[in-house]
Amino acid sequence: MTFQERNLDATDWQILAELQADGRLSYNQLGKRVNLSPPAVADRVRRLEESGVIAGYRAEVDPARAGQPLSAFVQMRCTTGRCLLKTTRSEDFPEVLEIHKLSGNSCTMLRVRVASMLHLEGLFERLGEHGELNTHVVLSTEFEGRPVQPPASDARPVTRSAGWS
Amino acid sequence: MTFQERNLDATDWQILAELQADGRLSYNQLGKRVNLSPPAVADRVRRLEESGVIAGYRAEVDPARAGQPLSAFVQMRCTTGRCLLKTTRSEDFPEVLEIHKLSGNSCTMLRVRVASMLHLEGLFERLGEHGELNTHVVLSTEFEGRPVQPPASDARPVTRSAGWS
DNA sequence: CCTGAAATCGTCGTTGC
DNA sequence: GCAACGACGATTTCAGG
Numbered sequence A, B: 001m002t003f004q005e006r007n008l009d010a011t012d013w014q015i016l017a018e019l020q021a022d023g024r025l026s027y028n029q030l031g032k033r034v035n036l037s038p039p040a041v042a043d044r045v046r047r048l049e050e051s052g053v054i055a056g057y058r059a060e061v062d063p064a065r066a067g068q069p070l071s072a073f074v075q076m077r078c079t080t081g082r083c084l085l086k087t088t089r090s091e092d093f094p095e096v097l098e099i100h101k102l103s104g105n106s107c108t109m110l111r112v113r114v115a116s117m118l119h120l121e122g123l124f125e126r127l128g129e130h131g132e133l134n135t136h137v138v139l140s141t142e143f144e145g146r147p148v149q150p151p152a153s154d155a156r157p158v159t160r161s162a163g164w165s
Numbered sequence C: 001c002c003t004g005a006a007a008t009c010g011t012c013g014t015t016g017c
Numbered sequence D: 001g002c003a004a005c006g007a008c009g010a011t012t013t014c015a016g017g
Helices: A010-021 A027-034 A038-050 A117-128 B010-021 B027-034 B038-050 B117-128
Strands: A054-061 A070-078 A096-102 A108-114 A131-143 B054-061 B070-078 B096-102 B108-114 B131-143
Touching: A010 A027, A010 A038, A010 B054, A027 A038, A038 A054, A054 B010, A070 A117, A108 A117, A108 B131, A117 A131, A131 B108, B010 B027, B010 B038, B027 B038, B038 B054, B070 B117, B108 B117, B117 B131
Parallel strands: none
Antiparallel strands: A054 B054, A070 A108, A070 A131, A096 A108, A096 B131, A131 B096, B070 B108, B070 B131, B096 B108
């Protein structure tokens, strides 16, 4: 699929907001909230799906209530030739929920989720084989999963005079 | 709601796996995949919802295709009395997708998402008012949103002899 | 937990603006 | 090109065993 960025109007963003809040809204209810007929919203939603803006629909599982209350961030500075991304497959580390390549000193940023401190310790030991770790245990999460929102209309974030400050 | 951790059997985990992959599965299709009748799976799903294991159903929006291709992690070391958590409301920073309180040196870990480098620069300047920043721009994301999976049956991650190594 | 029937919803083709 | 109307098919839900 070619990567074309669709032009989203206000109605599209309204639809995205509703479906990010409740992915199981019927086209009937969704149509009422955005002031469109059910077939009209169905058409728009289908276009959003086909263009990839809507990547899918997921049930959100509360990890704590599913028996995995501990999470952490792990910055990795991979040993040359032993980078986690190249020497292992994702199935070897089911506790790793996300892997991001970073700029800067750290090679990658990992997000992990485990059942207990014992699991976390064991995971850190296994990850340590692949490089230098910098771990941050999450004490609590203020919020996450905030919906993607339309960019601010005043697109210019700061006004500065030319030259160095 | 009291925080009771439900006992999930193999069928529950199977249901959770399917609904995390596709949150819009009908009870008909879901029943076929887990070998249950539609009313039976509907009952199980309803119990999972009411117990909070299933926190909700969300449409997953691809931020890049929605015009916000840049993301970053921000570790904050809040200035005393100016902690971001206490002096601002979340609406003041719509670019912040997640806020986690951390152990260790950093006060909090933020996950941010913006439309351009100019936005990112402006956001960093605004966040800088609240404490010391340590920013990590994401170059690419290997994967994220991996589903919550059942804990491994061999719950003991490592075997070690007593005493210091 | 499975089988049947009624109500609701999604889908499709058509028409009108 | 987009939105509203109407009929068919599927799904959800409730009753009973």
